[in-house]
Amino acid sequence: MPKFFIEHPVFAWVVAILISLAGVISILNLGIESYPTIAPPQVTVTANFPGASADTAEKEVTQVIEQQLTGIDHLLYFNSSSAANGRVTITLTFETGTDADIAQVQVQNKVSLAAPRLPSEVTQQGVVVAKANAGFLMVAALRSDNPSINRDALNDIVGSRLLEQISRVPGVGSTNQFGAEYAMNIWLNPEKLQGYNLSATQVLTAVRNQNVQFASGSVGADPTPEGISFTATVSAEGRFSSPEQFENIILRTDNNGATVRLKDVARVTVGPSSYGFDTQYNGKPTGAFGIQLLPGANALNVSDAVSAKLDELQPTFPQGVTWFAPYESTTFVRISIEEVIHTLVEAIVLVFLVMLLFLQNFRATVIPTLVIPVALLGTFFGMYVIGFTINQLTLFAMVLAIGIVVDDAIVVIENVERIMSEEHLEPKAATQKAMTQITGAVVAITVVLAAVFIPSSLQPGASGAIYKQFALTIAMSMGFSAFLALSFTPALCGAFLKSTHSTKKNWVYRTFDKYYDKLAHRYVGVVGHTLKRSPPWMIAFVALMVLCGFLFTRMPGSFLPDEDQGFAVAIVQLPPGATKIRTNEAFAQMRAVLEKQPAVEGLLQIAGFSFLGSGENVGMGFIRLKPWDERDVTAGQLIQQLNGAFHSIKGAQIFVVNLPTVQGLGQFGGFDMWLQDRSGAGQEALINARNIVLGKAAEKQDTLVGVRPNGLENAPQLQLHVDRVQAQSMGLNVSDIYSSIQLMLAPVYVNDYFAEGRIKRVNMRADDQFRAGPESLRNFFTPSTTATGTDGQPAMIPLSNVVKAEWNYASPALNRYNGYSAVNIVGNPAPGRSSGQAMSAMEEIVNNDLPPGFGFDWSGMSYQEIIAGNAATLLLALSVVVVFLCLAALYESWSIPVAVLMVVPIGVLGAITFSMLRGLPNDLYFKIGMITVIGLAAKNAILIVEFAVEQRAAGKSLREATLEAAHLRFRPILMTSFAFILGVLPLAISTGAGANARHSIGTGVIGGMVFATVLGLIFIPLFFVVVRRMLGEKLDEQSKDYLVAQNDGGTHHPDR
Missing domain, CATH: 3.30.70.1320 (Multidrug efflux transporter AcrB pore domain like)
Structure with missing residues (x-):
């Protein structure tokens, strides 16, 4: 193939232009997002049991439905909440990649099986099964x-x-x-109702009867008597539209003609419906x-x-x-993608400068610079074909691909330049000869790198979705890079390069060559030394392997790094029973603190709503930070400061937390644990166990911070008890009693009215001064069905005669996880600690400090971290095995792959060392970087081993072949390694949105490549020699295969 394109350079240009056009068109049609679909799909089941307590709803609804949730495909876990207002919500989480529509249908079928066992009040309301929305x-x-x-x-x-x-x-x-x-609000005055001998139920009936829309029909419509010559519709007065109309609703007309209107017993206003x-x-x-x-x-x-x-x-x-x-949320997405694109451009510039310094030929440097955009555009075309989007993962892959893509072109150009310089051949002839020498290496490198990345794309779950985007993008870029290295690059070399062996170099190049020659000479000397004294060097290698394994096991784990997204979330909780006025007072104190923070732009406060639940004693604040380039603190640093400052606000618990890196993987950053009652000890025992966990967690401040229950505390509840015997003797029905209480205390929906071109609600309840406390029951009356008053009307009985109220505490909601009663506990790792270390500390507390019968499960991002951590070792091992098998097949040899892959632990050690020095954990980005290092370290080894095998086959001794290969491949390895390292450097030192992810992947890759280059260049020749000597070859003996081939003209093989 290379020969064809060298002879037909225009054809090569046409192919490159077509690839570029396809890439440009693909970019215009590719979607843009922060992450691909990583979060597992969720399905919710929602039911309502009017009037039921949380305990009743859990026993009669939640558990009945949960018992049927078995045998559902790809179900990971489920959790439920039974609220004090009778509302039940069950959330089922499925494996990433599961078809949410099919999951919804399966859940619907299971809920249908539970329907006959549900209370009729629940089935009348309806049980809703729907796909859940993210944050x-x-x-x-x-x-x-x-x-x-x-x-x-x-x-x-x-x-x-x-x-x-x-x-x-x-x-x-x-x-x-x-x-x-707005709604039409009717505010009842119970005292006036009692004075007119009216009940709230009578008011409700009157409003519903008189505020109604009638269809009146028409006159003159067929069939009609003869002689009727016209027809017309009849319009009747419809729904009311003003407070005055409602105020004039007639509640009662007495025999003496006196009327009681709504305005006599209530006031009517237009205002919020809640x-x-x-x-x-x-x-x-x-x-x-x-x-x-x-x-x-x-x-x-x-x-x-x-x-x-x-x-x-x-x-x-x-x-x-x-x-x-x-x-x-998309502000972070847009800016983080822009930052990666800036990094991409910086990487291309740095790679160009490195190539110019090493090649010392502008024309030669331009060739790989042209190849880079063509290969990247081809990758965009591949992304479009397989349905990927432009996101942080694919762009990270592009940044790494720059260094990888340019490698193939550098290998070709460097070899062409060397042959032109040493053998004084013309560019076209030099290119043809160079391609015969390195085509195998280019193919081998491509196969190895593809073999490293593709297995990682097969992993299931959220981590698998991340690996897949990254791995396949890299693999596609490698495919285009290899194709261009065998087609476009040699065509450009043959047509574009010029003989430069007589050109005088400037002082920069001369200085560089001077020091490079010294370094190369010293390098060959070191390699020669290692070959003479291989045992101590191999012992040193074993020590490095042991150190690599030791550090890897000590490296803290994590799933994804927390990111500075330009926002933080404040969770505000006041003591149970606190009013919204007190919640707003706490917010006012928060604002006073935030106004002193130069990094804060604003606060959106929402009193009455929180991720914990709803209620007047809770609130949530979205803290908007100034743009990244206008502040000198990160969101993580600011969160730590604010939590300390807000701790001094009395009467309120305020936690400032980061948002989850991936929408849908939990509500907050940090860990997400469910403490389960697996023995049926009861809610009180579960709460006691939770408190033990919280207390022990507070003692581990070096590892854990902000550990708290993710839910509302038990709140004061006014428990009503009806004396049924007394009620019966007074002619009162229990249902009428509770209905009367509801009409006074709750905003009861009456019907609708028409205003501003819309249908709006009409609500009714007692005026605020009559709902202030338990004593309000004295003002609530309901008519007796047996007793009458002096006026002959049913006697109005005070509800306080038959209803007694007492205070107690009850949970606003009861939670379950995977079928067990549970409480949700969330928190964060202490500064300098990873989420994996925090999770281990929480597991230790539950296992060591709680009585038997209690267990735990992880949810959200914590669950995904556990799954990803368990599969990481297998994934790395699989990548190495696949690379080994591919190399064995390519070289028809078992020894060459061993010599190549022995360098992998050195690269991995570098990745671990650099990441640990920066305090970075073993997260998914680090694992991606480590897989990249495996491939690139093997690539360096291939360049030396491939050439050493050729030199050995040409008749040189094992020592001569190895030293010659080390000498000739030293420059291209340095050039490609430095180009890659500097291309990735912007990732490792970047700032702004998404910087933590870039640091994680960039630091590990740079560390791995530094070790794989500095130490690998020394050890790779040694590995080759040691492996060949183990097969019986002598260090200073000519190849037997070569001698046989010289004697009989037969073929030879590297080994048998």
Whole structure:
């Protein structure tokens, strides 16, 4: 193949141009995202048991459904929550790559089996099975400079004008408003109701009967009597639309003609339909809502579409109202991808300078510089064909590919240049001769690198998805690189290079050559020394292997590094029973702290909502940081500072946490543990065990920080007890009693009204002063079915006569994990510690400090870390085995692969050493880097061993062949290694968004290549000699194969 392209350079150009065009077109059509689909798909089962407590809902609904969740394909784990309002949520998590639609169908089938055993109240409400959405894509908000537009008005605009429009944007899964649109609120006065001898139920019935839309029909419609010549529809007065109309609803007309209207016993206002949330940005009211991504949708595309829709709706807002995004996850995505692209450009420039220094020929340097973009564009085309996207993983692979891609071109050009210089051949002839010498090496290198990466793409799970993106991208770039090295590069060499042996070099090149010649001479001397005294050097190699294994086992583990995403999340929890007013006071103290932080841009506070749950005593804050280049602290450093500062805020527990690196793998960064009651000891024993774990964790501050329960604490609950005997004697039904209480205390949905072109809700409950405490029961009345008053109307009985109230504490929700009662515990590793070390510390506490009957399971990213860690050793071993087999097949030899792969531990030792010196853990990026080092270390060995085998076959002794190979391949190995190291250097020293991932992969690869180059160049010739001598060859004896071939003209083999 090389000969054809050398003879037809235009054809080579055409092929390169076609590859480039295909790549450019592919880039325009490739999706862009931070990560591919890594998070396992989830399916949720949601049911409602009205009026049930958390305990009742768990026993009658949750456990009934969970018992049927067996035999579902690819199910990893499931967890459930049974809330105090009777709401049940079960979340099932499946293996990464599972078809979410099929999983949803299977879960639906299992839930159908449980349906006959569920309470009728639950089945009437319906059990919903749906694909779960990931975390918030963004939080959008409205703010106003118009004094007449307050927080409630902003929330009404969100609820009535925005949510439906945004929900229709392709890729939006759901929206979650932190507020409510307007409703018609009826505020009952129980004292006036009792004075008019009316009940709340009677008011409810009257409103429903009179605020109604009727279909009145038409006049003159067929069939009609003869002579009717027209027809018309009849329109009746429909639903009310103003408070005045509701106030005039007639509740009762007495015999004397007196009427009791709604305004006599209640006030009617237009206001929020619920008061559960309060949102502010930097202390100013906002109307905010969260947007969740549809599973599988592209975050960047959806974010752009949502922003475009909000811009389109902006002119319809009242004057002074504008929208903004106080939290947007895609900001990190965009900037991190831009940073990797900058790194890509920097790598190309550095590689060019290294090649220019070594080749000392601008024309020769331009050739691989042209090959790099062609190979990368070809890789983009391959990514498009197999359905990949442009993301951090594929771009990381591109950065590493620059150094790998240029290797093949350098090997070709360096050999051509050497032959032109030493043998004074013309470029075309030199290229043809060079290609006969190195074609085998290029093919071998390509096969080895592909063999290293491809097995890693077969691993299942979230880690497998990461490996696959990276490995296949590298493999495709290697494929295009090898093809171009055998086609485009030799064509350029033959047509573009010129004889330069008589050209005078400048002082830079002369100085470089002077020191290089000294280094090369000394290097050959060192190699000669090792060949003479191989036993002590082999002992040193064994010691390095032992050290490599020891350090590898001591290296802390992790899954993915936490990243500075430009945001942090504050979780605020006040004592049980605290009101929203107190929660906002805690937020005010938070803002005072944040205003002193120069790295903080703003705070979106949401009182009443948190990832822990909903309630007036909880809140959540999105802390927006200034752009990366405008601050001198990272998010991790700031989080540590803020947690210390917020600790001084009395009456509130405030934890600032990082967001998960991958959306859908947990709610926060850090670890995610479920403590399980596996013996049925009960909720109280489980809580006691949890408290022991939290106490022991607090003692391990050198390893663990921020360890806390991920849920709401037991809250005060007013338990009502009906004296059923007394109620029966007074003519009261238990259902009427509870209905009356509900009508007074809960915002009961009545029906709808029409306003601003929309149907809105009508709600009813007691006015605020009549819901202040347990004593309010004295003001609640319900009519008796047996007793009558002096006016002949049913007697109104105070509920306090038959209902007694007592305070107790109850959990707002009961949780289960994999069928066991459980509590969720989350936390973070201490600074300088890895998540793997933190998880080991938590496991030690559970195993050593809890009584029998309690166990644990990991969830989210922690679960994926366990799975990835267990498979890592097997993965590395598999890569080495596949490389060995490929080399054995290529060289028809068992010894050559051994000589090549013996250098691998040296490269791995370098990767481990450099990463540990920087305090980096053994995470997925490090493992990817280590796999890369295995391939590149083997590549260096191939360059020497391949040439030594050729020299040996040509009749030289083992010593001469090895020294000659070391001498001739020293320059190209240094050149390719330095080009690769400097090409990866921008990854290791980068800053800004996504820097931690770049550090992890860049540091390990650089360390591995430094060791594989510096030590590998010394040991590789030694390995070759030792292996050949083990096969019986003498150090200073000519090849027997060569002698036989000289005598009979037969062929020869490296070994038998």
